[in-house]
Amino acid sequence: xTNSVCVLGAGSTRYGKLNESIIEIALNAAKGAIDSAGIxxxxxxxxxxxxxxxxxxxxxxxxxxxxxxxxxxxxxxLTIESACGSGSVMFREAYANVAAGFYDCLxxxxxxxxxxxxxxxxxxxxxxxxxxxxxxxxxxxFPGLFASIARAYLTTHKATxxxxxxxxxxxxxxxxxxxxxxxxxxxxxxxxxxxPVVASPLKVFDCCPFSDGASAVIxxxxxxxxxxxxxxxxxxxxxxxxxxxxxxxxxxITTIPSTVAAANQAYKMAGLRPEDIDFAEVxxxxxxxxxxxxxxxxxxxxxxxxxxxxxxxxxxxxxIPINPSGGLKSKGHPIGATGIGQVVEVFEQFTGAAGDRTxxxxxxxxxxxxxxxxxxxxxxxxxxx
Amino acid sequence: xxxxxxxxxxKFIDSAIKGKILVNKCRNCGQLMLETVYYCPVCSKSDxxxxxxxxxxxxxxxxxxxxxxxxxxxLDSYAWVVFSVDNxxxxxxxxxxxxxxxxxxxxxxxxxVTGYDKKHGLSLQKLP
Numbered sequence: 001x002t003n004s005v006c007v008l009g010a011g012s013t014r015y016g017k018l019n020e021s022i023i024e025i026a027l028n029a030a031k032g033a034i035d036s037a038g039i040x041x042x043x044x045x046x047x048x049x050x051x052x053x054x055x056x057x058x059x060x061x062x063x064x065x066x067x068x069x070x071x072x073x074x075x076x077x078l079t080i081e082s083a084c085g086s087g088s089v090m091f092r093e094a095y096a097n098v099a100a101g102f103y104d105c106l107x108x109x110x111x112x113x114x115x116x117x118x119x120x121x122x123x124x125x126x127x128x129x130x131x132x133x134x135x136x137x138x139x140x141x142f143p144g145l146f147a148s149i150a151r152a153y154l155t156t157h158k159a160t161x162x163x164x165x166x167x168x169x170x171x172x173x174x175x176x177x178x179x180x181x182x183x184x185x186x187x188x189x190x191x192x193x194x195x196p197v198v199a200s201p202l203k204v205f206d207c208c209p210f211s212d213g214a215s216a217v218i219x220x221x222x223x224x225x226x227x228x229x230x231x232x233x234x235x236x237x238x239x240x241x242x243x244x245x246x247x248x249x250x251x252x253i254t255t256i257p258s259t260v261a262a263a264n265q266a267y268k269m270a271g272l273r274p275e276d277i278d279f280a281e282v283x284x285x286x287x288x289x290x291x292x293x294x295x296x297x298x299x300x301x302x303x304x305x306x307x308x309x310x311x312x313x314x315x316x317x318x319x320i321p322i323n324p325s326g327g328l329k330s331k332g333h334p335i336g337a338t339g340i341g342q343v344v345e346v347f348e349q350f351t352g353a354a355g356d357r358t359x360x361x362x363x364x365x366x367x368x369x370x371x372x373x374x375x376x377x378x379x380x381x382x383x384x385x
Numbered sequence: 386x387x388x389x390x391x392x393x394x395x396k397f398i399d400s401a402i403k404g405k406i407l408v409n410k411c412r413n414c415g416q417l418m419l420e421t422v423y424y425c426p427v428c429s430k431s432d433x434x435x436x437x438x439x440x441x442x443x444x445x446x447x448x449x450x451x452x453x454x455x456x457x458x459x460l461d462s463y464a465w466v467v468f469s470v471d472n473x474x475x476x477x478x479x480x481x482x483x484x485x486x487x488x489x490x491x492x493x494x495x496x497x498v499t500g501y502d503k504k505h506g507l508s509l510q511k512l513p
Contacts, residue, residue: 124456141454144450145448248476
Protein backbone atom coordinates (compact mmCIF):
# COMPACT_ATOMS: atom_id res chain seq x y z
CA UNK A 1 0.00 0.00 0.00
CA THR A 2 1.30 3.42 -0.90
CA ASN A 3 -1.35 6.10 -0.73
CA SER A 4 -2.91 7.44 2.45
CA VAL A 5 -6.67 7.19 1.77
CA CYS A 6 -9.26 9.72 2.94
CA VAL A 7 -13.01 10.21 2.96
CA LEU A 8 -13.62 13.65 1.50
CA GLY A 9 -17.38 13.91 1.21
CA ALA A 10 -20.46 12.00 2.31
CA GLY A 11 -24.14 11.96 1.48
CA SER A 12 -27.13 9.88 2.39
CA THR A 13 -30.83 9.70 1.71
CA ARG A 14 -33.31 9.26 4.48
CA TYR A 15 -33.66 5.55 5.28
CA GLY A 16 -37.17 4.13 5.23
CA LYS A 17 -39.89 3.49 2.70
CA LEU A 18 -38.94 5.57 -0.34
CA ASN A 19 -41.04 6.09 -3.45
CA GLU A 20 -38.23 6.92 -5.87
CA SER A 21 -36.72 4.27 -8.15
CA ILE A 22 -33.53 2.59 -7.01
CA ILE A 23 -31.49 4.70 -9.46
CA GLU A 24 -33.12 7.91 -8.22
CA ILE A 25 -32.39 6.90 -4.63
CA ALA A 26 -28.76 6.30 -5.57
CA LEU A 27 -28.51 9.62 -7.40
CA ASN A 28 -29.74 11.49 -4.34
CA ALA A 29 -26.97 10.03 -2.19
CA ALA A 30 -24.35 10.52 -4.92
CA LYS A 31 -25.28 14.19 -5.28
CA GLY A 32 -24.95 14.64 -1.53
CA ALA A 33 -21.46 13.13 -1.49
CA ILE A 34 -20.30 15.07 -4.57
CA ASP A 35 -21.59 18.38 -3.18
CA SER A 36 -20.11 17.63 0.24
CA ALA A 37 -16.70 16.96 -1.31
CA GLY A 38 -16.85 20.10 -3.42
CA ILE A 39 -16.00 18.20 -6.60
CA UNK A 40 -17.70 17.66 -9.95
CA UNK A 41 -18.58 14.23 -11.32
CA UNK A 42 -15.81 14.67 -13.89
CA UNK A 43 -13.25 14.27 -11.09
CA UNK A 44 -14.58 10.79 -10.22
CA UNK A 45 -12.35 8.17 -11.82
CA UNK A 46 -14.33 5.05 -10.82
CA UNK A 47 -17.61 4.07 -9.21
CA UNK A 48 -17.93 1.29 -6.63
CA UNK A 49 -21.54 0.36 -5.99
CA UNK A 50 -22.93 -2.09 -3.43
CA UNK A 51 -26.39 -3.55 -3.91
CA UNK A 52 -28.10 -6.88 -3.25
CA UNK A 53 -31.67 -6.90 -4.53
CA UNK A 54 -31.60 -4.58 -7.53
CA UNK A 55 -33.56 -7.23 -9.38
CA UNK A 56 -36.51 -6.44 -7.10
CA UNK A 57 -36.66 -2.99 -8.72
CA UNK A 58 -35.82 -4.31 -12.20
CA UNK A 59 -32.23 -3.08 -12.22
CA UNK A 60 -29.05 -5.09 -11.99
CA UNK A 61 -25.70 -4.04 -13.49
CA UNK A 62 -26.24 -1.00 -11.33
CA UNK A 63 -22.84 0.67 -11.59
CA UNK A 64 -22.78 1.59 -15.30
CA UNK A 65 -26.38 2.77 -15.13
CA UNK A 66 -25.54 5.05 -12.23
CA UNK A 67 -22.38 6.34 -13.89
CA UNK A 68 -24.40 7.18 -17.00
CA UNK A 69 -26.98 9.03 -14.93
CA UNK A 70 -24.19 11.00 -13.24
CA UNK A 71 -23.11 12.20 -16.68
CA UNK A 72 -19.89 10.19 -16.63
CA UNK A 73 -20.77 7.17 -18.81
CA UNK A 74 -17.13 6.48 -19.65
CA UNK A 75 -16.10 6.12 -16.00
CA UNK A 76 -15.80 2.43 -15.05
CA UNK A 77 -18.15 1.14 -12.41
CA LEU A 78 -18.34 -2.10 -10.46
CA THR A 79 -21.28 -3.53 -8.51
CA ILE A 80 -20.44 -5.63 -5.46
CA GLU A 81 -22.73 -7.93 -3.48
CA SER A 82 -21.98 -9.41 -0.09
CA ALA A 83 -25.48 -9.59 1.44
CA CYS A 84 -25.96 -7.18 4.34
CA GLY A 85 -22.20 -6.55 4.40
CA SER A 86 -22.08 -5.35 0.80
CA GLY A 87 -21.37 -1.74 1.72
CA SER A 88 -18.34 -2.37 3.88
CA VAL A 89 -16.94 -5.05 1.60
CA MET A 90 -17.32 -2.68 -1.34
CA PHE A 91 -15.72 0.12 0.70
CA ARG A 92 -12.73 -2.12 1.34
CA GLU A 93 -12.28 -2.76 -2.40
CA ALA A 94 -12.65 0.94 -3.17
CA TYR A 95 -10.18 1.77 -0.42
CA ALA A 96 -7.67 -0.78 -1.74
CA ASN A 97 -7.83 0.67 -5.24
CA VAL A 98 -7.05 4.19 -4.03
CA ALA A 99 -4.35 2.91 -1.68
CA ALA A 100 -2.78 0.94 -4.51
CA GLY A 101 -2.65 4.01 -6.70
CA PHE A 102 -5.14 2.97 -9.36
CA TYR A 103 -7.39 5.97 -8.66
CA ASP A 104 -7.03 9.36 -6.95
CA CYS A 105 -10.75 9.89 -6.45
CA LEU A 106 -13.74 7.58 -6.63
CA UNK A 107 -17.36 7.27 -5.63
CA UNK A 108 -18.31 4.51 -3.17
CA UNK A 109 -22.09 4.18 -3.01
CA UNK A 110 -24.48 1.64 -1.54
CA UNK A 111 -28.16 1.45 -2.38
CA UNK A 112 -31.17 -0.77 -1.73
CA UNK A 113 -34.89 -0.75 -2.41
CA UNK A 114 -37.01 -3.62 -1.05
CA UNK A 115 -39.96 -2.27 0.89
CA UNK A 116 -42.24 -2.32 -2.16
CA UNK A 117 -41.99 -6.12 -2.22
CA UNK A 118 -43.84 -6.60 1.08
CA UNK A 119 -42.87 -8.47 4.23
CA UNK A 120 -43.26 -12.04 2.97
CA UNK A 121 -41.28 -11.51 -0.23
CA UNK A 122 -38.63 -9.46 1.57
CA UNK A 123 -38.31 -12.24 4.14
CA UNK A 124 -37.89 -14.70 1.30
CA UNK A 125 -35.37 -12.55 -0.57
CA UNK A 126 -33.28 -12.14 2.57
CA UNK A 127 -33.33 -15.89 3.16
CA UNK A 128 -31.47 -16.26 -0.16
CA UNK A 129 -28.48 -14.64 1.58
CA UNK A 130 -28.20 -17.67 3.86
CA UNK A 131 -26.49 -20.97 3.00
CA UNK A 132 -29.79 -21.80 1.33
CA UNK A 133 -29.42 -25.58 1.08
CA UNK A 134 -29.11 -25.86 4.85
CA UNK A 135 -30.86 -22.74 6.13
CA UNK A 136 -33.40 -20.91 3.93
CA UNK A 137 -34.24 -24.17 2.16
CA UNK A 138 -35.04 -25.81 5.50
CA UNK A 139 -37.36 -22.99 6.52
CA UNK A 140 -35.06 -20.52 8.28
CA UNK A 141 -35.74 -16.82 7.80
CA PHE A 142 -33.09 -14.26 8.72
CA PRO A 143 -34.77 -13.36 11.97
CA GLY A 144 -34.90 -17.10 12.56
CA LEU A 145 -31.18 -17.54 12.03
CA PHE A 146 -30.32 -14.75 14.46
CA ALA A 147 -32.93 -16.06 16.86
CA SER A 148 -31.12 -19.39 16.87
CA ILE A 149 -27.90 -17.51 17.63
CA ALA A 150 -29.69 -15.62 20.41
CA ARG A 151 -31.01 -18.83 21.93
CA ALA A 152 -27.51 -20.29 21.91
CA TYR A 153 -26.12 -17.11 23.51
CA LEU A 154 -28.79 -16.93 26.22
CA THR A 155 -28.24 -20.61 26.98
CA THR A 156 -24.45 -20.30 27.12
CA HIS A 157 -23.92 -16.96 28.86
CA LYS A 158 -25.42 -15.15 31.80
CA ALA A 159 -27.82 -12.96 29.85
CA THR A 160 -31.55 -12.50 29.49
CA UNK A 161 -34.02 -11.42 26.83
CA UNK A 162 -34.46 -8.24 28.86
CA UNK A 163 -30.72 -7.51 28.51
CA UNK A 164 -31.14 -7.65 24.74
CA UNK A 165 -34.00 -5.15 25.02
CA UNK A 166 -31.58 -2.54 26.39
CA UNK A 167 -29.76 -2.57 23.04
CA UNK A 168 -32.98 -1.68 21.22
CA UNK A 169 -33.90 1.05 23.71
CA UNK A 170 -30.45 2.65 23.42
CA UNK A 171 -30.40 2.59 19.62
CA UNK A 172 -33.90 4.02 19.40
CA UNK A 173 -32.83 6.83 21.73
CA UNK A 174 -29.94 7.60 19.38
CA UNK A 175 -32.14 7.34 16.31
CA UNK A 176 -34.46 9.99 17.69
CA UNK A 177 -31.58 12.43 17.14
CA UNK A 178 -30.99 11.31 13.55
CA UNK A 179 -33.29 13.08 11.07
CA UNK A 180 -32.58 10.41 8.43
CA UNK A 181 -33.42 7.43 10.64
CA UNK A 182 -36.13 5.02 9.51
CA UNK A 183 -37.76 4.48 12.89
CA UNK A 184 -37.74 7.54 15.13
CA UNK A 185 -39.66 6.24 18.10
CA UNK A 186 -38.75 6.16 21.74
CA UNK A 187 -39.28 2.75 23.28
CA UNK A 188 -38.88 1.20 26.71
CA UNK A 189 -37.65 -2.19 27.83
CA UNK A 190 -41.29 -3.07 28.51
CA UNK A 191 -42.23 -2.11 24.95
CA UNK A 192 -39.60 -4.49 23.62
CA UNK A 193 -40.57 -7.32 25.94
CA UNK A 194 -44.27 -6.92 25.13
CA UNK A 195 -43.83 -6.68 21.36
CA PRO A 196 -44.93 -9.67 19.27
CA VAL A 197 -42.48 -12.55 18.83
CA VAL A 198 -40.95 -12.64 15.35
CA ALA A 199 -38.73 -15.66 15.87
CA SER A 200 -38.30 -16.86 19.42
CA PRO A 201 -36.62 -15.45 21.45
CA LEU A 202 -36.49 -12.30 19.26
CA LYS A 203 -39.42 -9.91 19.25
CA VAL A 204 -40.41 -7.12 16.87
CA PHE A 205 -38.33 -4.51 18.66
CA ASP A 206 -35.27 -6.81 18.64
CA CYS A 207 -35.30 -6.64 14.84
CA CYS A 208 -34.19 -3.96 12.40
CA PRO A 209 -36.66 -2.89 9.72
CA PHE A 210 -36.55 -3.57 5.99
CA SER A 211 -35.44 -0.19 4.59
CA ASP A 212 -34.88 1.58 1.31
CA GLY A 213 -32.05 4.09 1.05
CA ALA A 214 -28.63 4.98 -0.25
CA SER A 215 -25.39 6.32 1.19
CA ALA A 216 -22.30 7.51 -0.61
CA VAL A 217 -18.80 8.76 0.11
CA ILE A 218 -15.97 10.18 -1.95
CA UNK A 219 -12.74 8.30 -1.36
CA UNK A 220 -9.47 9.90 -2.44
CA UNK A 221 -5.79 10.27 -1.78
CA UNK A 222 -4.75 12.62 0.99
CA UNK A 223 -3.10 14.84 -1.59
CA UNK A 224 -6.44 15.16 -3.43
CA UNK A 225 -8.26 15.83 -0.15
CA UNK A 226 -5.84 18.55 0.91
CA UNK A 227 -6.18 20.30 -2.46
CA UNK A 228 -9.96 20.43 -2.06
CA UNK A 229 -9.81 22.59 1.04
CA UNK A 230 -12.81 20.63 2.39
CA UNK A 231 -12.97 18.72 5.68
CA UNK A 232 -11.94 15.07 5.43
CA UNK A 233 -11.01 12.07 7.57
CA UNK A 234 -8.39 9.37 7.15
CA UNK A 235 -8.91 5.64 6.77
CA UNK A 236 -6.24 4.20 9.07
CA UNK A 237 -7.35 0.57 9.40
CA UNK A 238 -9.04 -1.95 7.15
CA UNK A 239 -9.77 -5.63 7.66
CA UNK A 240 -11.79 -8.42 6.07
CA UNK A 241 -12.86 -11.72 7.54
CA UNK A 242 -14.88 -14.83 6.76
CA UNK A 243 -16.86 -17.43 8.68
CA UNK A 244 -18.48 -20.74 7.73
CA UNK A 245 -21.51 -19.69 5.68
CA UNK A 246 -24.00 -21.74 7.68
CA UNK A 247 -24.57 -21.27 11.41
CA UNK A 248 -24.34 -25.05 11.84
CA UNK A 249 -20.72 -24.94 10.63
CA UNK A 250 -19.46 -22.84 13.55
CA UNK A 251 -17.94 -24.52 16.57
CA UNK A 252 -19.15 -21.63 18.77
CA ILE A 253 -22.42 -20.10 17.64
CA THR A 254 -22.05 -17.19 20.06
CA THR A 255 -19.16 -15.56 18.22
CA ILE A 256 -18.69 -14.45 14.62
CA PRO A 257 -15.21 -15.41 13.41
CA SER A 258 -15.26 -12.99 10.47
CA THR A 259 -15.68 -10.05 12.83
CA VAL A 260 -12.78 -11.17 15.01
CA ALA A 261 -10.49 -11.63 12.00
CA ALA A 262 -11.45 -8.33 10.35
CA ALA A 263 -11.07 -6.42 13.60
CA ASN A 264 -7.67 -7.88 14.34
CA GLN A 265 -6.43 -6.87 10.89
CA ALA A 266 -7.82 -3.35 11.20
CA TYR A 267 -6.41 -2.82 14.71
CA LYS A 268 -3.02 -4.10 13.59
CA MET A 269 -2.95 -1.86 10.54
CA ALA A 270 -3.94 1.19 12.60
CA GLY A 271 -1.56 0.32 15.43
CA LEU A 272 -4.47 0.64 17.84
CA ARG A 273 -6.30 -1.45 20.42
CA PRO A 274 -10.03 -1.65 21.16
CA GLU A 275 -9.64 0.78 24.07
CA ASP A 276 -8.34 3.42 21.65
CA ILE A 277 -11.68 3.59 19.81
CA ASP A 278 -13.87 6.56 20.79
CA PHE A 279 -17.10 5.23 19.28
CA ALA A 280 -18.23 2.52 16.88
CA GLU A 281 -20.96 1.88 14.36
CA VAL A 282 -21.60 -1.87 14.47
CA UNK A 283 -23.89 -4.31 12.68
CA UNK A 284 -26.98 -4.53 14.90
CA UNK A 285 -29.44 -6.14 12.49
CA UNK A 286 -30.84 -7.77 15.62
CA UNK A 287 -30.15 -6.87 19.24
CA UNK A 288 -28.23 -10.12 19.74
CA UNK A 289 -25.91 -9.12 16.92
CA UNK A 290 -24.78 -5.95 18.69
CA UNK A 291 -24.16 -7.91 21.89
CA UNK A 292 -21.93 -10.36 20.04
CA UNK A 293 -20.28 -7.59 17.98
CA UNK A 294 -19.08 -5.59 20.98
CA UNK A 295 -17.46 -8.73 22.36
CA UNK A 296 -15.91 -9.82 19.05
CA UNK A 297 -14.54 -6.31 18.47
CA UNK A 298 -12.79 -6.48 21.82
CA UNK A 299 -14.78 -3.78 23.62
CA UNK A 300 -16.13 -6.20 26.22
CA UNK A 301 -15.14 -9.66 27.43
CA UNK A 302 -16.93 -12.68 26.00
CA UNK A 303 -20.27 -13.17 27.68
CA UNK A 304 -20.52 -9.60 29.04
CA UNK A 305 -21.91 -7.73 26.03
CA UNK A 306 -25.50 -8.00 27.20
CA UNK A 307 -24.55 -6.80 30.66
CA UNK A 308 -22.77 -3.82 29.07
CA UNK A 309 -25.98 -2.83 27.33
CA UNK A 310 -27.99 -3.15 30.53
CA UNK A 311 -25.48 -1.04 32.48
CA UNK A 312 -25.42 1.72 29.85
CA UNK A 313 -21.78 1.27 28.89
CA UNK A 314 -22.67 1.50 25.19
CA UNK A 315 -24.83 4.61 25.41
CA UNK A 316 -23.61 7.90 23.90
CA UNK A 317 -22.30 8.94 27.30
CA UNK A 318 -21.07 5.46 28.17
CA UNK A 319 -17.60 3.94 28.19
CA ILE A 320 -17.72 3.16 24.44
CA PRO A 321 -20.66 4.67 22.54
CA ILE A 322 -22.08 2.13 20.11
CA ASN A 323 -24.24 3.14 17.15
CA PRO A 324 -24.75 6.85 17.86
CA SER A 325 -26.56 7.00 14.50
CA GLY A 326 -29.29 4.71 15.82
CA GLY A 327 -27.72 1.71 14.13
CA LEU A 328 -29.48 -0.66 11.79
CA LYS A 329 -32.08 -1.09 14.50
CA SER A 330 -33.39 2.49 14.36
CA LYS A 331 -31.61 4.26 11.50
CA GLY A 332 -32.60 1.37 9.25
CA HIS A 333 -31.02 -1.34 7.15
CA PRO A 334 -31.09 -0.82 3.36
CA ILE A 335 -28.73 -3.72 3.10
CA GLY A 336 -26.59 -2.63 0.15
CA ALA A 337 -26.17 0.81 1.71
CA THR A 338 -25.70 -0.01 5.39
CA GLY A 339 -21.90 -0.34 5.44
CA ILE A 340 -21.47 2.99 3.66
CA GLY A 341 -24.10 4.59 5.88
CA GLN A 342 -21.87 3.77 8.84
CA VAL A 343 -18.97 5.63 7.19
CA VAL A 344 -21.28 8.57 6.51
CA GLU A 345 -22.12 8.67 10.23
CA VAL A 346 -18.43 8.77 11.18
CA PHE A 347 -17.84 11.54 8.62
CA GLU A 348 -20.72 13.58 10.03
CA GLN A 349 -19.46 13.01 13.57
CA PHE A 350 -15.95 14.16 12.65
CA THR A 351 -17.04 17.18 10.59
CA GLY A 352 -19.51 18.72 13.01
CA ALA A 353 -22.62 17.58 11.16
CA ALA A 354 -24.01 15.09 13.68
CA GLY A 355 -25.96 17.62 15.74
CA ASP A 356 -27.25 16.47 19.12
CA ARG A 357 -26.00 12.91 18.61
CA THR A 358 -22.36 14.07 18.42
CA UNK A 359 -20.00 11.93 20.50
CA UNK A 360 -17.97 14.43 22.50
CA UNK A 361 -14.24 14.70 21.76
CA UNK A 362 -14.23 11.71 19.40
CA UNK A 363 -11.17 11.41 17.17
CA UNK A 364 -10.97 7.68 16.36
CA UNK A 365 -13.98 5.64 15.22
CA UNK A 366 -14.61 2.10 13.99
CA UNK A 367 -17.20 0.73 11.57
CA UNK A 368 -18.22 -2.93 11.47
CA UNK A 369 -20.61 -4.52 9.01
CA UNK A 370 -21.23 -8.15 8.09
CA UNK A 371 -23.07 -10.17 5.49
CA UNK A 372 -25.77 -12.72 6.32
CA UNK A 373 -25.07 -14.23 9.75
CA UNK A 374 -21.47 -13.05 9.54
CA UNK A 375 -20.17 -15.21 6.71
CA UNK A 376 -18.40 -12.10 5.44
CA UNK A 377 -17.37 -9.01 7.39
CA UNK A 378 -15.30 -5.87 7.15
CA UNK A 379 -13.99 -3.50 9.80
CA UNK A 380 -12.59 -0.03 9.19
CA UNK A 381 -10.98 2.51 11.50
CA UNK A 382 -11.07 6.25 10.85
CA UNK A 383 -9.14 9.21 12.24
CA UNK A 384 -10.40 12.74 12.47
CA UNK A 385 -8.19 15.28 10.70
CA UNK B 386 -10.08 -35.33 -18.55
CA UNK B 387 -13.51 -36.77 -17.88
CA UNK B 388 -16.08 -34.06 -17.35
CA UNK B 389 -18.16 -35.18 -14.34
CA UNK B 390 -20.83 -33.02 -12.79
CA UNK B 391 -20.47 -32.41 -9.06
CA UNK B 392 -23.77 -33.31 -7.41
CA UNK B 393 -23.01 -33.28 -3.72
CA UNK B 394 -26.41 -32.01 -2.64
CA UNK B 395 -28.28 -34.79 -4.43
CA LYS B 396 -26.24 -37.45 -2.62
CA PHE B 397 -26.90 -35.75 0.72
CA ILE B 398 -30.64 -35.69 -0.06
CA ASP B 399 -30.67 -39.37 -1.07
CA SER B 400 -29.27 -40.29 2.34
CA ALA B 401 -31.58 -37.90 4.20
CA ILE B 402 -34.58 -39.61 2.57
CA LYS B 403 -33.39 -42.80 4.32
CA GLY B 404 -33.06 -40.94 7.64
CA LYS B 405 -29.27 -40.75 7.38
CA ILE B 406 -26.68 -37.96 7.35
CA LEU B 407 -24.08 -38.47 4.64
CA VAL B 408 -20.56 -37.55 5.65
CA ASN B 409 -17.26 -37.34 3.82
CA LYS B 410 -14.30 -38.93 5.59
CA CYS B 411 -11.06 -37.66 4.09
CA ARG B 412 -8.89 -40.59 3.03
CA ASN B 413 -5.79 -38.41 3.48
CA CYS B 414 -6.27 -36.90 6.95
CA GLY B 415 -9.38 -38.55 8.40
CA GLN B 416 -11.33 -35.30 8.75
CA LEU B 417 -15.12 -35.68 8.82
CA MET B 418 -17.35 -33.14 7.08
CA LEU B 419 -20.82 -32.96 5.58
CA GLU B 420 -20.89 -34.60 2.18
CA THR B 421 -21.63 -31.29 0.46
CA VAL B 422 -18.09 -30.05 1.17
CA TYR B 423 -16.02 -30.90 -1.91
CA TYR B 424 -12.49 -30.22 -0.68
CA CYS B 425 -11.23 -31.15 2.79
CA PRO B 426 -10.86 -27.93 4.85
CA VAL B 427 -7.82 -29.42 6.61
CA CYS B 428 -5.70 -30.85 3.77
CA SER B 429 -7.56 -29.66 0.62
CA LYS B 430 -7.68 -33.17 -0.82
CA SER B 431 -10.87 -34.36 -2.48
CA ASP B 432 -10.61 -38.10 -1.94
CA UNK B 433 -13.31 -39.21 0.46
CA UNK B 434 -14.88 -42.31 1.89
CA UNK B 435 -18.64 -41.79 2.06
CA UNK B 436 -20.05 -42.70 5.47
CA UNK B 437 -23.72 -42.69 6.38
CA UNK B 438 -24.50 -41.93 10.01
CA UNK B 439 -27.86 -42.46 11.64
CA UNK B 440 -29.63 -39.12 11.46
CA UNK B 441 -29.97 -38.92 15.22
CA UNK B 442 -28.62 -36.01 17.18
CA UNK B 443 -28.93 -33.45 19.96
CA UNK B 444 -30.51 -30.02 19.63
CA UNK B 445 -27.88 -27.28 19.88
CA UNK B 446 -30.20 -24.35 19.19
CA UNK B 447 -33.46 -23.60 17.44
CA UNK B 448 -36.11 -20.99 16.72
CA UNK B 449 -39.82 -20.85 16.05
CA UNK B 450 -40.76 -18.18 13.54
CA UNK B 451 -43.93 -16.11 13.32
CA UNK B 452 -43.26 -15.22 9.66
CA UNK B 453 -42.01 -18.13 7.59
CA UNK B 454 -40.29 -17.76 4.20
CA UNK B 455 -42.29 -18.44 1.05
CA UNK B 456 -43.01 -22.12 0.65
CA UNK B 457 -43.32 -22.73 4.37
CA UNK B 458 -46.60 -20.90 4.97
CA UNK B 459 -48.51 -24.15 4.61
CA LEU B 460 -46.79 -25.66 7.63
CA ASP B 461 -48.30 -25.19 11.02
CA SER B 462 -45.83 -24.00 13.61
CA TYR B 463 -42.37 -25.56 13.20
CA ALA B 464 -38.89 -25.11 14.61
CA TRP B 465 -35.78 -24.59 12.54
CA VAL B 466 -33.21 -26.65 14.39
CA VAL B 467 -29.42 -26.96 14.53
CA PHE B 468 -28.42 -30.34 15.91
CA SER B 469 -25.17 -32.18 16.51
CA VAL B 470 -25.09 -35.56 14.77
CA ASP B 471 -24.42 -38.37 17.22
CA ASN B 472 -20.96 -40.00 17.01
CA UNK B 473 -19.60 -37.19 14.83
CA UNK B 474 -18.24 -33.66 15.34
CA UNK B 475 -20.76 -32.51 12.73
CA UNK B 476 -23.79 -30.29 13.03
CA UNK B 477 -26.70 -30.18 10.61
CA UNK B 478 -30.00 -28.34 10.46
CA UNK B 479 -33.56 -29.02 9.46
CA UNK B 480 -37.19 -28.26 10.19
CA UNK B 481 -39.19 -29.90 12.95
CA UNK B 482 -43.00 -29.68 12.57
CA UNK B 483 -45.36 -29.40 15.48
CA UNK B 484 -43.21 -27.26 17.76
CA UNK B 485 -45.28 -24.32 18.96
CA UNK B 486 -43.35 -22.84 21.90
CA UNK B 487 -39.69 -23.08 23.00
CA UNK B 488 -40.69 -25.26 25.96
CA UNK B 489 -41.70 -27.93 23.44
CA UNK B 490 -38.06 -28.39 22.48
CA UNK B 491 -35.53 -27.81 25.27
CA UNK B 492 -31.91 -27.44 24.24
CA UNK B 493 -30.37 -30.91 24.49
CA UNK B 494 -33.48 -32.69 23.21
CA UNK B 495 -32.88 -35.67 20.94
CA UNK B 496 -34.10 -35.51 17.34
CA UNK B 497 -33.90 -37.75 14.30
CA VAL B 498 -34.01 -37.19 10.56
CA THR B 499 -37.27 -38.47 9.07
CA GLY B 500 -36.69 -37.63 5.44
CA TYR B 501 -36.20 -34.90 2.89
CA ASP B 502 -39.23 -32.99 1.70
CA LYS B 503 -38.88 -31.54 -1.80
CA LYS B 504 -40.57 -28.35 -0.65
CA HIS B 505 -39.36 -28.01 2.92
CA GLY B 506 -35.95 -29.69 3.08
CA LEU B 507 -34.55 -31.89 5.84
CA SER B 508 -37.37 -32.99 8.13
CA LEU B 509 -36.89 -33.89 11.77
CA GLN B 510 -38.82 -35.58 14.54
CA LYS B 511 -38.38 -35.13 18.27
CA LEU B 512 -37.48 -38.33 20.09
CA PRO B 513 -39.02 -39.11 23.47
